[in-house]
Amino acid sequence: MPELAExxxxxxxxxxxxxxxxxxxxxxxxxRIFRGxxxxxxxxxxxxxxxxxxxxxxxxxxxxxxxxxxxxxWLGVHLGMTGELRVEKAGFVPVKHDHLVLEQAKRTLVFxxxxxxxxVLFAQSAEAPDWWTRQAPxxxxxxxxxxxxxxxxxxxxxxxxxxxxxxxERFPGIGNWMADEILWRAEIHPKQAAGTLDAGMTNRLYRxxxxxxxxxxxxxxxxxxxxxxxxxxxxxxxxxxxCPKTGAKLQHATIGGRTTCWSPGxxxxx
DNA sequence: TCCTATGTTGTATG
DNA sequence: ACATACAACATAGG
Numbered sequence: 001m002p003e004l005a006e007x008x009x010x011x012x013x014x015x016x017x018x019x020x021x022x023x024x025x026x027x028x029x030x031x032r033i034f035r036g037x038x039x040x041x042x043x044x045x046x047x048x049x050x051x052x053x054x055x056x057x058x059x060x061x062x063x064x065x066x067x068x069x070x071x072x073x074w075l076g077v078h079l080g081m082t083g084e085l086r087v088e089k090a091g092f093v094p095v096k097h098d099h100l101v102l103e104q105a106k107r108t109l110v111f112x113x114x115x116x117x118x119x120v121l122f123a124q125s126a127e128a129p130d131w132w133t134r135q136a137p138x139x140x141x142x143x144x145x146x147x148x149x150x151x152x153x154x155x156x157x158x159x160x161x162x163x164x165x166x167x168x169e170r171f172p173g174i175g176n177w178m179a180d181e182i183l184w185r186a187e188i189h190p191k192q193a194a195g196t197l198d199a200g201m202t203n204r205l206y207r208x209x210x211x212x213x214x215x216x217x218x219x220x221x222x223x224x225x226x227x228x229x230x231x232x233x234x235x236x237x238x239x240x241x242x243c244p245k246t247g248a249k250l251q252h253a254t255i256g257g258r259t260t261c262w263s264p265g266x267x268x269x270x
Numbered sequence: 271t272c273c274t275a276t277g278t279t280g281t282a283t284g
Numbered sequence: 285a286c287a288t289a290c291a292a293c294a295t296a297g298g
Contacts, residue, residue, distance in 0.1 A: 001276045032293075059277080081277050082295075097295085115294050117277055159288065168278085175276050237275095257290065259274080 002079045004058060004139075004173030004213060005220035010085040011056045012222070014063075017087070017102065017109045021050050022065065026094055026101040032116040033080075033099050042122040045073040046102070058139075058172025062132050071126050080117030086110050136172045139213045146206040153202065157195020161205075163256025164194045171209070176258050177233060178216065182208045184232045184243075189267040190260045196270070236261040 002010060025046050029039040049065040056062075063075040077085075077100075092108040094101045100111040100120055111120070123129035137143035148170075156164045165171055165179040174182070183190050186204040188197070197205065219225045227233040232250075235241040241250045243263035251264050 003276055006276070078277085081275070114296065115275090115277090117293070119278085156287075163288085166277085177276050258277090 001082055001084070002059065003175035003178050003216075005216035007059050007061060007079060007173070008056050008217060008221040009224055010079065010083075011054055011061045013085050013087055014054060014109050016107060017051055017104055018053060019051070020104050020106070021048065022046050022102045022104060023048070024103040026098075026103065028099045031099040031113075033083075033111075033113055033118050033120050035119070037120055037122050039122075041124065042075070042120075045070065045122075045124050046075070049073055051102070051104075057132075057135055058168060059175070060132070060135065060172070062128070064128075067124070071124050074121075074123045074125070074129050074132065076119075076121030076123075076129075076131060077111060078119040078121075080113055080115065080119065082115040083111065083113035083118035086112065136169055139171060139173060139209055140217075144210075146203060149206050149209075150202050153194040153197055158193050160191045160255050161188060161194050161197065162190035162258070162260050165209075166256060166258070173213065174209075176260075177236065178212055180236060180261050181227075181232050182212050183267060184261075184263055185212065187266055189269045190255045190262050192269055232261065232263075 025043045027039055027043065045067045046065055049067040052064045052066055054061065054063045059078060061077040063077065065073040065075065067073050088108040088110055090104065090106055090108060094110065097112045097114045098110050099113060102109040121131055152170045153164065162179055162183065165174050165182065180190070182205070185208040188201055188205060219227055230244055235244060235250060242248060243250055243266060246263055246266050248263055248265050250261050252259060252261050254260065
């Protein structure tokens with residue numbers, strides 16, 4: 001479910017817990033979301049720790065806590081396909097898919113994930129761990145340049161552009177719906193080989209990546225909201241959905257392993 | 271019953 | 285070593 005802006009929104013739900021102590025941790029230690037993570041260490045470090053701050057980058061989230069003793073605790077959370085963060089009352093009793101629960105005096109912070117494609121990472125160290133610092137630059141930062149985009153497209157020259165946009169190593173936060181929204185706005189067919197985009201197409205792609213990221217953050221990131229009818233977003237799963245720009249019947253196919261939606265006539269292979 | 275789902279990753283192949 | 289394609293993961297809902 002969550003892409004760039006949904007992740008930012010879900011993380012913001014936990015804001016009331018920042019600056020507050022974690023009284024107790026409740027987890028499902030064998031849940032798949034903890035694969036590769038030492039849950040005993042996680043519980044030991046976070047129990048009684050003060051939750052200091054949080055940040056999101058693309059689809060990744062980081063929560064920083066100061067344990068009662070020892071170095072900083074770093075909790076990484078990825079929501080996968082069905083993950084969600086929510087806040088419940090103090091004393092809340094976790095239900096089936098609530099795999100990580102942080103109890104505080106005045107509220108309970110909950111990470112639920114039915115399908116468990118999400119992931120929790122943990123480290124205790126003076127500096128932020130590699131899995132957090134070693135990430136691609138934010139798409140809205142100055143580091144993400146049109147030149148960097150062009151170079152990446154050349155390296156992934158024979159893959160369909162739709163599949164390339166899903167690569168988190170270059171486009172952190174972009175997921176299935178954002179990729180389709182961007183290509184639709186840039187008037188590029190999702191099957192177009194990445195290496196065949198000319199300068200004009202690359203420029204449009206660059207601008208629409210930035211535009212969709214910025215607008216999604218504005219509409220969804222702060223306070224959950226729906227993109228307007230002028231976007232592809234509300235039409236892409238509609239039965240018999242039509243393009244809000246041309247009125248053409250939207251087409252669907254599996255591209256890059258994912259169901260893809262585009263507007264024929266507007267997005268054509270060249 | 272069968273199909274689908276806003277994601278990543280391990281593995282096979284070129 | 286690098287790029288690409290795809291099955292696998294696990295659950296719920298139409």
